[in-house]
Amino acid sequence: MQVKTQKDELENYLIDASNLAGGFSEKLFIPETNDEIAEILQEANARKIHVTVSGARTGTVGGAIPFGGWVISLEKFNRIKEINEDYAVVESGVILTDLQRAVEARNLFYPPDPTEWSCQIGGTIATNASGARSFKYGATRDYVRRLSIVLPNGDFLNLRRGEAFSNNGFVELATESGKTIRVKLPTYDAPNVRKNAAGYFAAERLDAIDLFVGSEGTLSVITEIELTLLEKPAGFLSGVVFFKDETDLLNFVDEARRISFETRKRNASILLANSSQQDAGVPTIDATVLEYFDENSLKFIKEKFPETPEDVRGAIFFEQETVEENEDGLFEQWNNLLEKHRAEIDDSWFTTSERDLIKMREFRHALPVAVNERVVKNRQRKIGTDMAVPDERFASFLKFYKQKLNESRLDYVIFGHIGDNHLHANILPKTDDEAQKAKHLYGRFIAQAIMLGGTISAEHGIGKLKSKYLYVQYGERYLNEMAELKRAFDPNGILGRGNMFDAKFFT
Numbered sequence: 001m002q003v004k005t006q007k008d009e010l011e012n013y014l015i016d017a018s019n020l021a022g023g024f025s026e027k028l029f030i031p032e033t034n035d036e037i038a039e040i041l042q043e044a045n046a047r048k049i050h051v052t053v054s055g056a057r058t059g060t061v062g063g064a065i066p067f068g069g070w071v072i073s074l075e076k077f078n079r080i081k082e083i084n085e086d087y088a089v090v091e092s093g094v095i096l097t098d099l100q101r102a103v104e105a106r107n108l109f110y111p112p113d114p115t116e117w118s119c120q121i122g123g124t125i126a127t128n129a130s131g132a133r134s135f136k137y138g139a140t141r142d143y144v145r146r147l148s149i150v151l152p153n154g155d156f157l158n159l160r161r162g163e164a165f166s167n168n169g170f171v172e173l174a175t176e177s178g179k180t181i182r183v184k185l186p187t188y189d190a191p192n193v194r195k196n197a198a199g200y201f202a203a204e205r206l207d208a209i210d211l212f213v214g215s216e217g218t219l220s221v222i223t224e225i226e227l228t229l230l231e232k233p234a235g236f237l238s239g240v241v242f243f244k245d246e247t248d249l250l251n252f253v254d255e256a257r258r259i260s261f262e263t264r265k266r267n268a269s270i271l272l273a274n275s276s277q278q279d280a281g282v283p284t285i286d287a288t289v290l291e292y293f294d295e296n297s298l299k300f301i302k303e304k305f306p307e308t309p310e311d312v313r314g315a316i317f318f319e320q321e322t323v324e325e326n327e328d329g330l331f332e333q334w335n336n337l338l339e340k341h342r343a344e345i346d347d348s349w350f351t352t353s354e355r356d357l358i359k360m361r362e363f364r365h366a367l368p369v370a371v372n373e374r375v376v377k378n379r380q381r382k383i384g385t386d387m388a389v390p391d392e393r394f395a396s397f398l399k400f401y402k403q404k405l406n407e408s409r410l411d412y413v414i415f416g417h418i419g420d421n422h423l424h425a426n427i428l429p430k431t432d433d434e435a436q437k438a439k440h441l442y443g444r445f446i447a448q449a450i451m452l453g454g455t456i457s458a459e460h461g462i463g464k465l466k467s468k469y470l471y472v473q474y475g476e477r478y479l480n481e482m483a484e485l486k487r488a489f490d491p492n493g494i495l496g497r498g499n500m501f502d503a504k505f506f507t
């Protein structure tokens with residue numbers, strides 16, 4: 001195991017994609033075995049030293065940034081141990097790109113795609129990463145079959161999905177050393193949104209493994225994961241389609257989403273009935289991805305993609321799985337829907353070729369990257385929202401975003417996962433005054449999302465940046481319940497200090 005204490009050796013571990021400044025740490029550990037992690041945690045517990053778990057630090061809420069204490073980096077846990085027909089076993093430090101390449105080489109498919117593929121699998125589990133494809137395939141949680149973890153006291157736990165469930169509001173877990181941990185679960189209801197990454201997972205019959213998925217480095221160090229793999233889709237039809245009128249764009253999204261859900265429901269019932277009617281060749285709209293770009297985003301991207309048309313109000317990037325027999329039929333259906341909603345079809349881009357598809361995905365990725373570059377240039381922190389609201393509230397929430405942002409005269413882009421009613425408004429202040437104004441506006445958006453029954457974080461999590469807003473979303477009582485849950489695993493509150501909870505909960 002490597003142990004580092006020199007300033008220059010530690011500096012990369014004090015920052016992540018949030019640009020949150022001020023991180024510091026006394027010591028960095030780069031362990032290679034579970035036993036080494038256990039020893040570090042036992043000593044940290046005995047001396048009440050805070051420990052921050054570090055993945056690839058692509059997180060956007062400062063979760064991996066230490067404010068004192070020690071850092072454990074999982075970078076040496078980088079082995080892909082097994083890839084089978086329908087599952088993979090990986091160590092937590094495996095980089096998503098490496099897993100995706102290995103899976104692809106076996107003609108298989110791992111759906112979670114949090115846009116930024118340089119993250120570690122452990123980081124994606126700890127944040128329950130989702131992204132564009134979650135519209136059809138769900139978030140990382142849906143692919144986690146087994147976890148090996150080291151608890152804050154150095155004990156080991158192996159959890160397999162489907163083996164341990166909550167009972168009357170409690171979960172009981174047997175550790176490898178033979179101890180039983182009894183955990184009281186928080187009693188809040190999750191907001192009625194398609195995606196939620198705010199706080200510990202809640203469900204009436206909770207699978208114990210789900211407590212650790214999305215727990216943001218506060219309950220355990222994840223060391224090994226078994227993940228579900230799917231068959232690789234034969235092909236994809238993709239399009240980036242432009243609109244001159246925002247109402248047309250929103251109506252198009254509504255209808256594409258409604259038809260996609262109907263198709264899925266029908267396919268699920270056919271599958272359940274084990275019916276011979278199932279025919280992958282029947283063309284019916286069923287989007288895997290529905291992504292939005294506002295007018296400002298398109299102007300931003302135009303620098304890298306000059307072919308982006310001018311004088312349009314917004315664009316949608318969609319994808320759908322295809323097989324050879326239904327490609328033409330599907331193209332026709334999408335085309336009809338786009339015509340109905342008055343898309344700028346002649347200026348739009350469509351493809352079924354793998355090469356162009358990669359280009360379209362690059363188009364999607366180019367935006368957050370370009371935004372981050374601008375942030376560095378401006379020397380100000382980006383203020384980015386991650387809220388989602390219930391279906392029926394989405395149009396009014398988008399209107400609220402735009403009205404307030406336009407009034408503010410701040411630079412901004414709005415883009416993201418419109419299929420899940422989940423957009424990112426990124427405000428790009430250029431001066432300290434603008435940064436202040438942007439923070440104020442962010443608070444207004446948080447209040448509005450909560451008032452509409454939404455969540456303050458649909459995918460990036462709470463980390464250190466949003467703990468005060470988690471408090472606003474759930475209130476004192478439920479935050480106390482979450483803190484009680486954490487204490488059941490981590491009585492001294494050493495792990496992931498500052499993530500999710502503000503200082504008063506763990507002093």
Ligand SMILES: Cc1cc2nc3c(=O)[nH]c(=O)nc-3n(C[C@H](O)[C@H](O)[C@H](O)COP(=O)(O)OP(=O)(O)OC[C@H]3O[C@@H](n4cnc5c(N)ncnc54)[C@H](O)[C@@H]3O)c2cc1C
Binds near residue numbers: 463
């Ligand atoms: C350009 C860009 C676009 C992005 N788009 C998306 C998106 O669309 N959807 C999305 O969900 N995310 C997105 N992200 C965020 C990011 O990629 C994810 O949060 C990622 O899952 C974090 O993985 P990581 O290895 O970088 O973790 P880190 O940033 O290192 O850590 C994140 C959190 O997980 C904890 N952690 C890390 N590894 C472990 C472990 N082994 N055990 C226990 N805890 C651990 C850390 O303590 C921290 O709290 C984006 C980021 C960037 C830079």
